[in-house]
Amino acid sequence: MSDAAATERLWxxxxxxxxDGDRAAYERLLRAIVPFVRALVLPQHRAGDRAEEVVQDVxxxxxxxxxxxxxxxxxxxxxxxxxxxxxxDALRRHGRSAAHEVFDETAYETFxxxxxxxxxxxxxxxxxxxxxxxxxxxxxREAIELLKLRELSLAxxxxxxxxxxxxxxVNVHRAIKALxxxxxxxxx
Amino acid sequence: xxxxxxxxxxxxxxxxxxxxxxxxxxxxxxAALWLAAVAAAVSxxxxxxxxxxxxxxxxxxxxxxxxxxxxxxxxxxAVIAAFELSLPDxxxxxxxxxxxxxxxxxxASGYSCWRHWLVHGPDGxxxxxxxxxxxxxxxxxxxxxxxxxVVLRRAAPLxxxxxxxxxxxxxxxxxxxxxxxxxxxxxxFMDLGVHAVAVAIVVASVAAFERTxxxxxxRPSL
Numbered sequence: 001m002s003d004a005a006a007t008e009r010l011w012x013x014x015x016x017x018x019x020d021g022d023r024a025a026y027e028r029l030l031r032a033i034v035p036f037v038r039a040l041v042l043p044q045h046r047a048g049d050r051a052e053e054v055v056q057d058v059x060x061x062x063x064x065x066x067x068x069x070x071x072x073x074x075x076x077x078x079x080x081x082x083x084x085x086x087x088x089d090a091l092r093r094h095g096r097s098a099a100h101e102v103f104d105e106t107a108y109e110t111f112x113x114x115x116x117x118x119x120x121x122x123x124x125x126x127x128x129x130x131x132x133x134x135x136x137x138x139x140x141r142e143a144i145e146l147l148k149l150r151e152l153s154l155a156x157x158x159x160x161x162x163x164x165x166x167x168x169x170v171n172v173h174r175a176i177k178a179l180x181x182x183x184x185x186x187x188x
Numbered sequence: 189x190x191x192x193x194x195x196x197x198x199x200x201x202x203x204x205x206x207x208x209x210x211x212x213x214x215x216x217x218x219a220a221l222w223l224a225a226v227a228a229a230v231s232x233x234x235x236x237x238x239x240x241x242x243x244x245x246x247x248x249x250x251x252x253x254x255x256x257x258x259x260x261x262x263x264x265x266a267v268i269a270a271f272e273l274s275l276p277d278x279x280x281x282x283x284x285x286x287x288x289x290x291x292x293x294x295x296a297s298g299y300s301c302w303r304h305w306l307v308h309g310p311d312g313x314x315x316x317x318x319x320x321x322x323x324x325x326x327x328x329x330x331x332x333x334x335x336x337x338v339v340l341r342r343a344a345p346l347x348x349x350x351x352x353x354x355x356x357x358x359x360x361x362x363x364x365x366x367x368x369x370x371x372x373x374x375x376x377f378m379d380l381g382v383h384a385v386a387v388a389i390v391v392a393s394v395a396a397f398e399r400t401x402x403x404x405x406x407r408p409s410l
Contacts, residue, residue: 021208030199056198063202065344067209068275078277085276085346160194162201 007032008074016071030059033079040083044091053150054090058083060156093151132182136175139163143171144179212343215271215278222339223267226332230366238369246368251296256368258293262286263361267336270355274343283354286361293361324370325386328363329356333394352398356391363390 011029018026037058038051045051061082069078133144146157147168154165161168212218234240246252265286272282336355345351364387 018206019209019211021206023203023206026206027199027203030202034195034199052195056195059195059198059202061346063206065276065346066206068212068343070211070214073277081276082346159201159205160198162197 008076011079012071012075015066015069015075019066019069019071030062033062034059036076036079037083040080041087044087050090050094054087056160057090057152057156058086060152060159061086063159064155128183129179132179135182136178139167139171140175140178143168144175147172212275215275216268218339219268219271222271222336223264226362230362234366234369240369243369252368254292255296256365258289258296259361259365259368261289261361262293263358263365265289266354266358266361270336270340270351270358271343273347273354274340274345274351276346280350283350286354286357290357290361293364324367325360325363326389328366329359329386329390332359332362333390337394337397348398348401349395353391353395356394357387359394360387360390 011032014025014029014032018029034055037055041054041058042051045054062079065082069075133141136144142161143157143163146152146161147154152160154168157163157168158165163171269282269285272278273280333356336359337352340351340355
């Protein structure tokens with residue numbers, strides 16, 4: 001039996017055991033497949049941080065849909081389909097956020113009509129938002145990053161951070177209140 | 189920011205929280221079970237409510253047999269395709285499965301329109317019976333679609349919109365098949381348009397429902 005076939009069989013057996021509740025087999029499987037998932041995700045996401053986020057998203061999805069794997073079928077196509085799908089979702093998300101960011105080299109100019117400067121003020125406020133997020137407490141910053149910036153669901157954010165859904169809700173609520181207070185205070 | 193150590197921690201947490209899960213049965217078997225339940229319900233409704241004498245007279249026409257075959261096959265094949273597409277590793281080519289029977293359905297209905305071209309009567313273009321067909325297709329499709337969505341969601345499909353569209357086509361096909369038992373005349377041009385609009389509404393509604401559900405899942409409101 002070739003190495004690839006042996007690996008395929010081992011992963012399939014580990015997943016079958018994981019479906020039956022064997023946590024050690026599941027952990028072994030997840031650690032074994034990370035390089036395979038990274039190899040699929042990296043070519044589409046040059047930025048290392050973003051690629052790692054997608055890898056984590058793929059692992060969360062595998063966890064959520066692990067009951068759909070049929071041990072009688074090869075496991076690589078199943079893993080690859082999930083990785084590709086999540087990778088495309090991340091590209092779309094990134095594309096949407098990039099569409100809101102405009103590079104404008106004349107943005108430093110100011111105009112005689114005060115109304116013409118409003119968009120510059122908005123940009124300055126956006127920069128202020130990043131600074132304000134940096135001043136949040138670590139749990140609040142984590143909640144904002146996972147739920148609002150990475151747009152994860154509550155369940156996914158909970159798995160990733162180890163915090164309960166209720167704690168995440170409270171933290172994000174307090175973070176938004178703190179940000180609002182700080183940004184409104186800054187304008188006064 | 190994410191790093192490899194975050195991924196390590198995530199794996200530890202996922203493994204620690206992993207409970208046993210019930211594997212899904214093969215998609216063909218799940219589709220067969222759902223279709224069998226629907227067949228029992230539709231057969232009972234036909235036996236109780238349909239005028240089988242009128243149907244027997246119409247059934248002598250081979251064109252009706254073609255139309256029944258087209259609608260029923262489209263319903264069955266689209267439902268099978270929806271169950272297959274709901275799994276991550278199945279080919280997207282499953283979406284092509286109901287297309288030949290859909291073509292047969294459209295062709296058989298279209299031929300009927302050609303032969304029974306709408307007569308412009310004293311009341312203008314007759315829409316009365318077509319409106320009944322419209323209500324029938326929507327009325328049968330809504331409960332079928334609701335039950336199908338519940339069953340398909342067990343697979344937590346990664347791309348729910350094509351799955352929902354295929355499921356919508358399946359229930360619309362089954363509804364159009366059942367309609368023939370309550371439809372005492374051949375399809376007219378107006379009927380065909382009304383049927384197409386009803387089927388399109390079912391497919392679009394189920395797909396839109398799934399798209400909204402997916403967005404809500406990805407973006408929690410807090």
